[in-house]
Amino acid sequence: MRVAVIVFPGSNCDRDMHHVLTDVFKLESQLVWHTDNLPNNIDAIVLPGGFSYGDRLRAGVIAAHSPVIAEVKKMAEKGMPILGVCNGFQILTESGLLPGALLKNTSLSYICKWTEIIVKNNKTPFTNRFKPNQRIPIAIANGEGRYYADKKTLESLKKNNQIVFAYAEDINGATMKIAGICNKEGNVVGMMPHPERSAEQILNPSDAKPASLIFESLLKTLGVTA
Amino acid sequence: MSLTPQESEYLEKKIGRKPNHVETQIVAAEWSEHCSYKSSKKHLKILPRQGKRVISGPGYDSGVLDVGDGYVVTVHIESHNHPSAVEPYGGAATGVGGVIRDILSAGTRPIAILDGLRFGDIEKDMHARWLFKNAVRGIADYGNCLGIPTIGGEIEFDKCFTNYALVDVASVGFGKKERLIQNRADKGDFVVLLGGSTGRDGVGGSQFASDKLESENRSAVQIPDPFIEKLVIEAILDARNQNCIKAMKDLGGGGLSCAISETADALSVGIDLDLSLVHKREQNMSPTELMISESQERMLVITSHEKLETLKKICEKFHVPCSVIGRITDDKMMEVRSEKNIIAKLPSDVVANAPLLDRPSSVPKYLKNISSVEKPKTPKNLSQTILKMLSNPNIASKHWVYTQYDHEVGIRTVVKPGNDASVLRLDNGKFLSVKIDGNSKHCYVNPRQGVIGCFDEACRNVICTGATPIGMVDHLQFGNPEDPQIFWTFKESVEGITEYAKYFEIPCVGGKVSLYNETDNGPIKPTPLIGILGLIESKPLIPKKAEKNDLVVMVGLTKDELGGSEYYEYIHDIIGGKCPTVDMSSSKANQAAVLEVIPQDLVKSVHDCSKGGVGVAISETCIKNEIGCNVLLNKIPSENLRHDELLFSESHSRFLLIVDPSKIKKVKSILEKRGVQNEIIGKFSGRNITFKDKTKLVASVRVDKAQEKWLNSLGSLVGHG
Numbered sequence: 033m034r035v036a037v038i039v040f041p042g043s044n045c046d047r048d049m050h051h052v053l054t055d056v057f058k059l060e061s062q063l064v065w066h067t068d069n070l071p072n073n074i075d076a077i078v079l080p081g082g083f084s085y086g087d088r089l090r091a092g093v094i095a096a097h098s099p100v101i102a103e104v105k106k107m108a109e110k111g112m113p114i115l116g117v118c119n120g121f122q123i124l125t126e127s128g129l130l131p132g133a134l135l136k137n138t139s140l141s142y143i144c145k146w147t148e149i150i151v152k153n154n155k156t157p158f159t160n161r162f163k164p165n166q167r168i169p170i171a172i173a174n175g176e177g178r179y180y181a182d183k184k185t186l187e188s189l190k191k192n193n194q195i196v197f198a199y200a201e202d203i204n205g206a207t208m209k210i211a212g213i214c215n216k217e218g219n220v221v222g223m224m225p226h227p228e229r230s231a232e233q234i235l236n237p238s239d240a241k242p243a244s245l246i247f248e249s250l251l252k253t254l255g256v257t258a
Numbered sequence: 259m260s261l262t263p264q265e266s267e268y269l270e271k272k273i274g275r276k277p278n279h280v281e282t283q284i285v286a287a288e289w290s291e292h293c294s295y296k297s298s299k300k301h302l303k304i305l306p307r308q309g310k311r312v313i314s315g316p317g318y319d320s321g322v323l324d325v326g327d328g329y330v331v332t333v334h335i336e337s338h339n340h341p342s343a344v345e346p347y348g349g350a351a352t353g354v355g356g357v358i359r360d361i362l363s364a365g366t367r368p369i370a371i372l373d374g375l376r377f378g379d380i381e382k383d384m385h386a387r388w389l390f391k392n393a394v395r396g397i398a399d400y401g402n403c404l405g406i407p408t409i410g411g412e413i414e415f416d417k418c419f420t421n422y423a424l425v426d427v428a429s430v431g432f433g434k435k436e437r438l439i440q441n442r443a444d445k446g447d448f449v450v451l452l453g454g455s456t457g458r459d460g461v462g463g464s465q466f467a468s469d470k471l472e473s474e475n476r477s478a479v480q481i482p483d484p485f486i487e488k489l490v491i492e493a494i495l496d497a498r499n500q501n502c503i504k505a506m507k508d509l510g511g512g513g514l515s516c517a518i519s520e521t522a523d524a525l526s527v528g529i530d531l532d533l534s535l536v537h538k539r540e541q542n543m544s545p546t547e548l549m550i551s552e553s554q555e556r557m558l559v560i561t562s563h564e565k566l567e568t569l570k571k572i573c574e575k576f577h578v579p580c581s582v583i584g585r586i587t588d589d590k591m592m593e594v595r596s597e598k599n600i601i602a603k604l605p606s607d608v609v610a611n612a613p614l615l616d617r618p619s620s621v622p623k624y625l626k627n628i629s630s631v632e633k634p635k636t637p638k639n640l641s642q643t644i645l646k647m648l649s650n651p652n653i654a655s656k657h658w659v660y661t662q663y664d665h666e667v668g669i670r671t672v673v674k675p676g677n678d679a680s681v682l683r684l685d686n687g688k689f690l691s692v693k694i695d696g697n698s699k700h701c702y703v704n705p706r707q708g709v710i711g712c713f714d715e716a717c718r719n720v721i722c723t724g725a726t727p728i729g730m731v732d733h734l735q736f737g738n739p740e741d742p743q744i745f746w747t748f749k750e751s752v753e754g755i756t757e758y759a760k761y762f763e764i765p766c767v768g769g770k771v772s773l774y775n776e777t778d779n780g781p782i783k784p785t786p787l788i789g790i791l792g793l794i795e796s797k798p799l800i801p802k803k804a805e806k807n808d809l810v811v812m813v814g815l816t817k818d819e820l821g822g823s824e825y826y827e828y829i830h831d832i833i834g835g836k837c838p839t840v841d842m843s844s845s846k847a848n849q850a851a852v853l854e855v856i857p858q859d860l861v862k863s864v865h866d867c868s869k870g871g872v873g874v875a876i877s878e879t880c881i882k883n884e885i886g887c888n889v890l891l892n893k894i895p896s897e898n899l900r901h902d903e904l905l906f907s908e909s910h911s912r913f914l915l916i917v918d919p920s921k922i923k924k925v926k927s928i929l930e931k932r933g934v935q936n937e938i939i940g941k942f943s944g945r946n947i948t949f950k951d952k953t954k955l956v957a958s959v960r961v962d963k964a965q966e967k968w969l970n971s972l973g974s975l976v977g978h979g
Contacts, residue, residue, distance in 0.1 A: 041577060042488055044405020048669045067577070081667075083403040142398050144664045173664045175402075219285025229666045234683065234800075237674070 035061040035076045038104070040095045044082035045118065045228060052228040053078070057247045059256070066095070070103045075254050076113040076157070077104055079120030081173075081226060091176045092122030101127050113157035113253055114220045118174055121212070121222030128192075130213055130222045130226065131189065132181030134174075138205030142175040147235055148200040149225055153193050156218045157253035161245040167200060168242040170230040179210040179224070191203045192216050197223055260286045265613060272608045279326050279593070281602040283546040284515040285609055291513040291773050298741040298771040301749055302758045306354055311728055319360035319508060320431065321767025322438065322584040323729045325793060327686035327959035330438065332431035334360040335694070335731045335789050336510075337772045341479040342396075342425040346389045350396035350425045351482035352554050357429045358406065359508035359557060362491055365439035365498045366431030369668055370682055372694050373411040373732075374428045374787050376660075378420035380651055380975055391422045391524025391976050397427070397481070403484035404491065404772050408663035409671055409680035409692065415651050416698055418783045422775065426498035426733050428694055428789045432539045432684060436497055441505040443525045443560045445588045450566075451514075452573055453490040454483060454555035455539035460513070460549050486555040486578070493576040494557060502569040505560040515549045515609070517558045518584075518592050522606035525560075525914070528587035529606070533596045535583045542779030545601045549594065560586065587748050622743035624773060628703060628834030632665040636902045640949070644873055647906070648881075648964055649971035650828045653870045658973035673800055677883075678722035678866050681798045689794035691725035694787055697869075700908075702783035703822040703837040704915065705750040706757075709786045713758040714840045714910045716790040718866040722913070724793025724799040724856040730759060732769040739773045748773075749782040755786070764790070799856050801863035804916050808862060810940035811925060814848050814912030815841075816872065816896040816904060824870050825906035827828070838909050845911035847849035851932040858863060860921045860928075868913035873905035873949070873957075875914055876940065880947045883964045888948045889940035891956060901956045917940075 036052055045062055053061035055194045056108055061078075062071060063151035069075075084095035095101070101123070108114055117122040124130040137143055148169055149164040181189065186207065189195055212223030230236050230243035261269065261282060263565045269285055270276055277285065291297060307314070313330060320334035340355030346903070354371060361368040383759070406429070406665040459481045495504050505525055514531075522529045526576040531549045561569050561967040573580040587593070592609060628815045637643045647653055649910045655908055660675040672689065673681035679693035696717040701708030717727045722819035737744045759766055775782045793804055820826050821835030855861055867875045872894065880887050897905065917925050922938070929936040 042403070042485055044403075044667060048667065051669065066431065067575075082405055083485065083488070085402055086483075086488070088485065116358070131591070139974060141395075142402055142662045145661050171666050173402075173666060174574075229669055232669070234672050235669055236668070 034071065034074045035059050035078055036070055036074045036204040037061055037078045037080055038066060039063050039068045040084035040098065042083045042086050043080050043119070045080040045226065046082065049078055049080040049228045052231055052242050052247065056232060057251060059251065066098050066100045068210060070100065077107060078249060079116040079123050081118030081120060081188055084119055092119055092126040095123045096126035104131060108220050109157065111217065111219050113250060115158055116222040117226060118227065120226055121224055124220065124222040129220050130215055131185045132179055132213065135178045135180050136176050137178050143204060144173040146171055147203055149197040150197050153196045154213065155236055156221050157213050158249050159220045160252055161249040166242060169230065169236060170225040170227065170243050172203065172223055172225045178204045178226040179206040181207060182239050189213060193232055196221055204233065208234045261289065265289060265861045268613045273604060280345060280545050281548065281604055282547050284602055284604065287515040287550040289510040289521055289612035289630030290512065293516050295771055296612045296615050297617050297773060298748065299614050300509050301752045301798060301860045302614065304752065306756065306759050307764040307766055309729065310572060312765050312767055319363045321729060321731060322364060322769060323791065324435065325684060325686065325688060328435050329367065329684065329686050330365045330435045331690060331791065332361050332432060333428065333729065333731055333789065333791055334364045335426060335428040335733045335770050337424060337426045337733060337735060339424050339735070339772055339775055341351060342393055342423040344610045345479045346423060346735040347396040347477050348391035348482050350393040351400035352427050352480040354400045355482060355487050356395055356508070356510045357427045358404065358487065359660055359749070361429045361431035362494055363439070363508045364431060364504050365437050365503070365755060366433035366854055367495055368406045368429050368431045369670060370430040371406050371410065371427060373425065373693050375411065375413045376419050376424035376698065376785065377415055379417050380415050383420060386884040387422065387976055391970065393423060393425055394659050394662060396449055397474050400482055400484045402664040404488050405667045407665045407667050407671055409665050410675050412695060413656055413659065414696065415897070416699060416783065418698065418914045420779055421777045421780065424735055424775070424785060425786050427570045428731065430690070430692055439498070439503055439506050441525060443527050443586045445586055447504060447530055447560050447562055447586040448566050448582050449531065449584035449586065450537060450559045450561055450569060450580055451556060452559060452578055453557050454486045454539045454553055455579060456545065456548060456551050456553045458547055458551060459541040459553055461547055477618055480552050480554045483555055489559060489578050490555055495577045496572045497569055498631070500568055502561050502565040502572065503559050504562060509556040511552065513550050513552045519606045519609035521558060522590065522592050523610035524898065526590065528591040529584050530587050531584035531595065531837065533594060533601070533828045535581050537579050537581045545594065545596060550833060550860065552577055552600045603769050613784045617739050617745045618742045618819060619746035620742040621746055622757055631832055631834040634830040636900055636975060640902060640905065641959050644957055644959050645964065645967050646829065647824065647870050647874055648877055649967040650824055651975065652824055652828070653967050654971040656972065657969065659974065667801050673723055673798055679719040681794065682953050683725050687786040689798045691720040691723040691792035691794060691798065693719040693836050695719065696785055696787040698783040698785040699822040701786060703743040703834060705747040705784045706754040707837055707839045708822070709751045709754040709757045709839045711838050711910050712786065712788045713755060714845055715866065715868050716763055717762070717849065718913065720790050721852055722864040723792070723794065724868055725794045726853060727764050727790050728793045729767040729791045730764050731785060733772065734769070735772045735775055735782065735785040735787070737774065744781055749922045751786045763845065796857065799864060804862055804879065804885055804942050806885065806943045807919055808942045809917045809919055809922055809938050810876065810887065810889065810916040811917055811936055812872070812894055812912065812939045813852060813915065813929065813934055815909065815935050816894050816899060816907050816912065817909045818897060818899055818903060819907055819909050820903060823906060823908045825902065836849060840910045847932060847934050848911050848913060851929055851934045854932065855925055855928050860917065860925050862916045862918060865914040866915055871906040871908055877947050877964050878968065879914065879916065880961050881968050884961060885942050886948065886961050887940050888946035888950065889941045891951050893937045893939040895935040895937050902950060
């Protein structure tokens with residue numbers, strides 16, 4: 033089973049994600065530079081966090097137009113599990129793979145802290161090991177992390193069960209406290225919080241078990257018995 | 259600014275002719291105080307630099323320490339004071355960028371940033387607030403984009419920094435010993451400039467930083483671009499892995515002048531440089547501008563004929579501009595050309611080694627006036643005093659600052675900011691604890707004891723996480739060294755650091771001197787900063803929650819040492835008195851005792867007792883754990899002090915141990931066996947932080963009220979929630 037972690041110029045959580053996938057959850061993962069072709073035999077794709085292209089113009093917008101994203105889109109259509117974390121989520125919305133947008137936090141500041149999110153959809157490839165409404169202690173770190181969508185989009189998100197994670201408390205002014213969403217089909221998930229920073233007990237000030245279920249869900253999805 | 263008449267004469271004698279204009283400018287940049295250390299160098303020689311973990315090599319811009327299993331950590335500290343005082347956002351950001359490249363120069367990946375910030379009185383001074391907010395934003399925007407966690411630091415506000423700013427940045431790197439850059443060069447090797455393009459920003463920056471801050475010389479401030487820096491980091495590390503780098507140097511103060519002359523001098527070679535080949539962002543730049551521009555995000559790399567193409571390919575992959583600007587020669591000269599025109603030709607050792615100065619020094623007059631002060635009256639309501647101390651910007655929580663910094667990226671941060679010291683996990687299963695400490699108030703009252711105290715405090719902070727100090731960096735910040743009274747404080751400081759370093763056998767592995775920190779208001783207080791790296795072989799002490807009936811054990815003696823304390827200065831507006839003095843042997847014993855207790859899982863957490871004294875240390879512990887505590891002041895090991903003195907004395911070498919009652923016997927027996935002063939002074943319970951003298955109530959504050967003051971006062975001052 034192989035997971036491709038796409039690396040853009042300015043990505044900076046790529047090695048962290050690679051470490052957690054490979055060393056902690058024993059998933060074979062590979063860093064893929066954005067100009068290289070996607071390897072043939074992959075089963076999932078992760079777009080990691082960071083500052084692709086230095087957040088120039090708008091977070092994620094330049095990376096969203098790189099050729100590798102066209103390939104990611106093809107894989108998305110085929111139903112491959114795709115996870116975008118933080119900047120990866122921003123790239124997914126900018127590329128149109130996920131609806132809505134991520135705006136500057138209401139504090140206008142970068143926010144790095146520990147918080148809790150609640151699982152709202154436990155049917156995605158990254159949440160199928162959770163109980164409904166399970167809480168996850170998790171790290172957030174972003175400046176443009178406030179999810180926004182218009183009314184019509186929000187209604188369709190609700191109707192199609194596309195809200196995957198919500199913050200337990202209002203942390204940055206996100207619409208409906210949304211922390212993560214998926215596409216209609218459920219295989220493409222974007223989230224602002226960082227599961228790769230939260231799934232090892234030594235790093236997580238409260239409980240790392242819930243965040244580790246995000247990766248264990250992927251293991252289950254890919255048919256690897258955890 | 260240019261060369262002094264004596265320096266011009268010395269230069270002429272050395273090169274046997276009059277230098278031309280460009281040559282004079284090159285030498286003036288390199289012989290600036292900032293680059294040459296001409297006032298300080300003679301005195302810095304006394305610092306102990308040897309140690310069993312120290313790896314030294316030619317031309318390293320950072321200290322290198324062996325942490326076993328084939329791994330090294332690197333560390334460096336720098337400041338960006340003058341630029342930050344003029345343009346805090348760009349000044350602070352480029353301060354981060356510069357020190358990061360020093361870590362990179364050794365061939366190690368930067369894994370942490372710490373910063374020490376100092377401004378005027380932000381409660382009253384709006385300009386200080388503006389400087390503070392923008393410096394923090396500059397550090398955040400730069401460090402966050404690079405993906406290097408900012409894991410700690412310290413902040414101090416004092417009137418002596420009015421209209422000024424001290425922005426100190428330390429960085430830590432990690433890597434394999436075998437991948438350290440060897441720094442060698444052979445005739446015919448290529449000199450490659452890679453990274454950001456060269457422009458007119460930061461022209462003459464190092465001379466600007468070597469003078470009193472008089473004018474707002476914005477063109478001397480460099481412009482930050484963290485995205486290019488990030489690409490440079492990845493390109494350099496890739497090039498390192500592919501053995502493309504024979505030698506490397508960051509371009510910082512003095513720009514090309516400094517990088518070329520120092521590289522040639524350190525490697526005992528010559529460099530033939532063609533300025534027409536430098537990639538530029540502006541047109542018609544003069545040779546002088548090109549030589550002394552301090553445009554950021556640039557690295558100088560020496561590579562061989564065989565590896566040049568690989569290096570170019572790597573740069574292409576990461577979209578990093580690079581140009582081959584010269585060749586290594588064997589004549590030890592730096593020859594600067596523009597195509598065929600020779601613009602400057604100087605012996606590199608002459609350029610790289612300014613004539614050193616013997617500055618006179620004399621005991622400052624002010625010390626006499628402040629050495630003894632009349633004791634203030636004990637405030638009637640010490641509960642109110644405690645609340646006021648907790649809302650003092652120097653003491654209040656700094657979470658408004660560190661939540662703006664990504665302190666988790668890299669997934670190494672196991673003890674987070676907001677604790678005594680942060681701890682990083684290393685790839686060999688060990689842990690690294692890092693802290694920087696300074697205290698301008700103590701150092702003003704007693705320059706020597708003040709810096710010894712900073713050293714002791716930084717050591718205590720890493721010890722609180724279970725780490726043994728293995729190396730130190732210092733950053734010495736003073737006013738105009740031409741003033742003998744200021745120079746005396748500098749010398750005292752260096753001697754104090756040396757004394758402590760020798761006694762505790764902690765080698766100095768790097769440092770920096772920043773002089774001429776003055777405005778029209780006068781010089782800053784002496785502000786040396788000490789950075790400590792501590793190593794944990796097995797596991798760090800990650801603080802556990804204090805619960806009802808847990809006990810507080812105090813280790814160390816509380817003395818009548820209120821000079822320079824936050825209590826004297828913030829509550830009573832008194833500057834002076836006797837500042838805390840470290841008793842080296844008892845400090846060593848206390849440290850050893852605590853380091854024996856921690857690995858045996860006998861304590862829930864350990865805290866350093868410093869700024870604001872035991873009153874503040876206990877309150878902070880209660881606030882963080884959301885539980886009250888009953889403290890008996892009469893139990894505190896002390897020399898017959900008043901209640902306010904017991905609460906707020908900042909005596910060094912003290913620790914607070916939080917212990918589960920079932921483990922107290924074992925803890926006490928270790929402390930007794932070690933013969934260190936210790937006493938159970940309090941017990942956690944309830945919702946009040948209460949201080950009693952036997953049965954008499956001295957002060958009591960509710961935890962939630964204390965929490966509100968401590969958590970919010972800094973953020974509310976700067977306008978964000």
